[in-house]
Structures are given as structure tokens and as C-alpha cells.
Amino acid sequence: MKKEKLTYLESVHRDGRIWGIALCLVILLFPIAVCLVFKTVPQWNALLKGALAVMPMYWAVGIVEMFTYIPMLGAGGAYLSFVTGNISNLKLPCAIDAMERANVKASSEEGEIISTISIAVSSIVTTIIIIIGVILIAPLTPVLESEVLTPAFEQMLPALFGGLAVVFVSKNAKLSIAPIILMLVLFIFVPALDKSTVGIMVPVGVLFTIAVARIMYKKGLI
């Protein structure tokens, strides 16, 4: 029987699933391998306590993040990003910038390709820099943790999103007003919203912006 040829996107999904499931097994088996080699078991009480402290929030955020980030990252970009991590502070801004400069839409096949290339390159460069850093960790640690450089690393996100905002807000001025005002009001006046809650607020911002966009689109304002 003749095999039907898969489209590029279909093959990305097939390969992404194979790689994803294989990596999931490797990563989940790592703690078990450590236990077997060092002939030990985790301290169950502490494991439960620690897991309960992080799992409810990060699993809930993780599920919402999947629905928020996957459409923006494209298929190839999503399979890579959710394995290599650092999505909102590195992979997604990198992909957004690349698609913007190449003048392609995330939903098109061209967008899919540009997003995948930028995220793959970003993942490879990050891995290489961390490998170099690990090899040179002893001489590098005093530099990385020096009082002079600490503020620069602490302010990476404002420095990143300042630049990115100029590009997107200037191109979508009308649509940006409502979500920016909402987020400013929430973050300034709701004390519970601090730096650690930005991950939860991204889906809120996305859903709100989509709702505003839909209303404006229906009324012919955009």
C-alpha cells in the first residue's frame, strides 16, 4: 500500500510528539536513576510538602500557559520551548521579534518556520553558554554574583519588554490601550499582584485583549 506523504506541519507534529514523549520519559526517569545508583529513596514527607507547595500553582499555570503560548509559538516552536523552558523571558520574545522582522504571521507556514528556527537557535545558544559557564563556574561565579552586575540581571525583564513593547504597541496602538490600562491598574493597586504573579497574569492579559479585539473588530474599529 502506498504511504500518503505527510505535509511539513503534520510531520512536525509527528516528530514533536516522538521527541516530546522520549524526553518526558528521560527527564521523569532521572530522579529514579539517582535513587537506584545512590541506593536511596526520597524523604516522602518532605517530598509531599515540597510538591504541594509548588505543584498546585505551577500545574494550573502550566496548563493555562499551554493554551496561551502554543498558538503564539507555532507547532515546532512549542515542542522545543516546552522542553527547553524559559519561554516568556527568552524563547517567545525571540520568536516574536524574528517573525516581526521577517514580516510573517505566526499562523502561516512561513511564520511556523521562522519561529522554529529562532527558538531552535536560541535553545542551542543557551545550552552552549550554560555549558561554557558550568566549565568556568569557579572563576565566573564572583563576576556573575558581583554587586555591580546584580542589578543588570535583576532588571532583565523590564529591559526586554521595554523594547518589545515599542514595536508592538506602536503597530497596534488602538488595541493596546485597554489591556495596558487594565494591567497597570491591577499591578499598581492590587497588593496581591507582585513580581511572582506575572505568570498568572499573562493568560488574563491575553484573554482580555482577545475580548477587546473581538468587540473592536465587530464594531469595525480595527
Added chain:
Amino acid sequence: MDFNVNSPFLFVMVGIVIAFVLAQSVYFLVRAIKRAKELGIAKEIVSKTISSAAIFTIAPAVAILVGVATLSKSLGIALPWLRLSVIGSLSYESIAANSALEALGLNTATQITDASAFATVLSVMTLGIAVGLIFVPLLTKKIQGGIKAIEKSDKKWGEILNNSMFLGMISAFLGYVFCDVSGAFSGDFVGLIPVLVMAVSAVVMAICGLCATKVKSMKWMNDYALPISLVCGMAAAIPITSWLS
């Protein structure tokens, strides 16, 4: 085998996992470049995407390295190397490690000497963020399919929907930048540091954009505007912090 947070076994295991992840990135990169060629995407666009993604990544990757250095004090080098190269993020790994260490009655400044405590921290860090790892291979096709269906039925709305998602994310991070500004009313100006850093980065980005469009010889700036504004913003954080804190 005797336990040590920097045991050669851990480095070998971590090396294997990282090589696997690296292979995945290379595989997808090669396939995407091949497909770009088939679709007739200009070689120049592909090479510019590669070079600017690589340059843009340097500063955030060094920031991630700071996380490795911080966590290595309690967890050794191998585990933070793995965790910050794979799945997690800078903020998550620190929070997860702290929660596990606290549950064990330990802290990030003291090195773990016990294999059981190490296995506990490793398990908490792995389980805490495994959701993406488990569900992304299962759900990506469905989520992408849903978006494609929307775009097929109304192309213009599909484009607006895409832009809305980007803007929604950016607006959340803009709000985050302002989260501590109210302190300024009571004389504490530390909360203004991220606002000023963001302003510097935004101004640099605008200047880069103007130079790239108005000056022919500076057109290259368009490809590197984001890394330039990022590094300028981060560099400006140093004097701004010493001024306001």
C-alpha cells in the same frame, strides 16, 4: 556509589539528557531550514533570523547562568545545570528548590550531603513542572488545529487574534514593571527602577528603529534592535539602581 552533589555519575547523566535536548533543537532547526528553502524563503531572511536569535539570546542566557551559580551552592553544579537547560525557568527553579529545601529543613546556602535529601529536591523540581512535558506532546496538535480553524473561517480576525495574544502578554509584563511604583508616594523609590529601565530600553529601541529606517548605512540595526535595547536597558539598571536604592 558514594553520594556527592558533584558526583561524576550526575554529570554523565545530565550530559546525556542535555545532549538529547540539543539533538532535538538541531533536528528541528535543520528541518525548518530545509523547508524554508523549499518554500522559497530568502536565504538572507533565514541567516538574519539565525544571527539575531543567537545574539539576542546571549544576555538572557548569562542571566540564567547566574541562577546556576546561585543554586550550585546547595545542589552542586550538575542539577542546576540540568534544570536550567531543560524545561524550567529561572524563577521557577529557584522557587521549587527553595520549597524542597525548606521542607527538608535546609537552605540554599548549605550544600546537600545526603543522597536522600538530593533525591527529594530533584523529585520536587521535576514533578512541579512536569505538566508541560506530559501534555504538550498530547495537546499541541489540537490547540494548533483550533487556531487554524478560526483563521480559515475569518482570515482578518485570525491575524487580529494573533496580535491580541502578543499584546496581551506584553501588557501583562508592562503591568509587572509597575508593580512596586506605589512605594514612591511614601518615599521609597526602588519601585521606579524597573520603570526607568524599561523606559531606557524603549527609547533605545525607538532610536534603533529610526536609525534603521532613516539612515541607509544603519539598516542592519533593524535586525539587532531588540538585543541592543535589552543590553542598554540592563546596563542602565546599574547606575539607576545605585541612584534610587
